[in-house]
Amino acid sequence: MKAAKYPFHVMVPGHPPRPMLPVRITNPATGLFVDAWGLVDTGADDCALPTRYAAALGHNLKAGLVRLIGTGNGTTRAYAHTTRIDVLTLPRLSSPEKIAFTIPDTLIDFLPRLGCVLLGVRSFLSHFILTINYPEQWFAIRQRA
Numbered sequence: 001m002k003a004a005k006y007p008f009h010v011m012v013p014g015h016p017p018r019p020m021l022p023v024r025i026t027n028p029a030t031g032l033f034v035d036a037w038g039l040v041d042t043g044a045d046d047c048a049l050p051t052r053y054a055a056a057l058g059h060n061l062k063a064g065l066v067r068l069i070g071t072g073n074g075t076t077r078a079y080a081h082t083t084r085i086d087v088l089t090l091p092r093l094s095s096p097e098k099i100a101f102t103i104p105d106t107l108i109d110f111l112p113r114l115g116c117v118l119l120g121v122r123s124f125l126s127h128f129i130l131t132i133n134y135p136e137q138w139f140a141i142r143q144r145a
Contacts, residue, residue, distance in 0.1 A: 003131070003142035004089065004100045009037060011116065019132060019139040022097065023117060024086040025049065028105045030058035035088070036117050040130065040139065044120030047085065048109045054081070061110060069109065078109035085124065087141070101143055103127060 008017035019040040026033040034056050038047075054061040064079035085108070087101040106123050119125065128141040 003129075003140040004087070005138060005140040006090065008137035008139070011037060011039075017137050021119065021141075022088040022090065023119070024088055024099070025053060025057065025108075025117065026084040026086065027057040027059055028082060028084050032056065032058045038085075038117035038119040040125070040141075041118045041120055042125065042130075044118045045122055046109060046120045047106075047123045048078070048111045048114055048118040048120065049083070050114040050116070051079070051110045051112050054079070054110050057081075057083070059110070064110065065107065067109065069111075071111070073113065076111055076113070078111050080107040080109050082106065083108040085119075101128075101141070 006021060009020040010017045020037045023038040024033050024035050034053050051061055059081045061079050064081045067078045068075055069078045082105050084105050085103040086099045088097045089100045091097040103124055127143060129144055130141055132139040
């Protein structure tokens with residue numbers, strides 16, 4: 001399968017560009033979705049979403065599977081819900097965005113105080129071969145066979 005190449009993205013003016021993917025996060029039970037930028041995070045064991053997305057997706061946040069997990073900010077309570085993640089292509093003037101890759105329905109943690117979507121190792125990056133070119137500020141992902 002062909003690799004999809006993406007430029008680094010600046011989320012906050014004045015901060016360094018980071019490897020971020022345009023993603024669509026969908027609740028398979030309701031069909032509701034949110035488009036966001038997801039940080040490719042090789043230091044995160046799993047994917048995580050900010051709790052503010054739960055209501056927009058139709059999830060009852062506190063009805064999710066409750067887990068205590070360790071983060072860079074210490075231990076926090078996470079609420080896991082079944083979610084699908086679609087990686088989108090970057091739109092071009094001549095064509096709209098398309099779905100490049102899909103991570104099928106899987107339990108994803110919703111975390112309070114999380115600022116952005118984290119695309120971690122077990123539930124996301126383990127499906128891909130990742131190439132990062134920091135000097136030129138681009139990266140590519142290819143679904144593993």
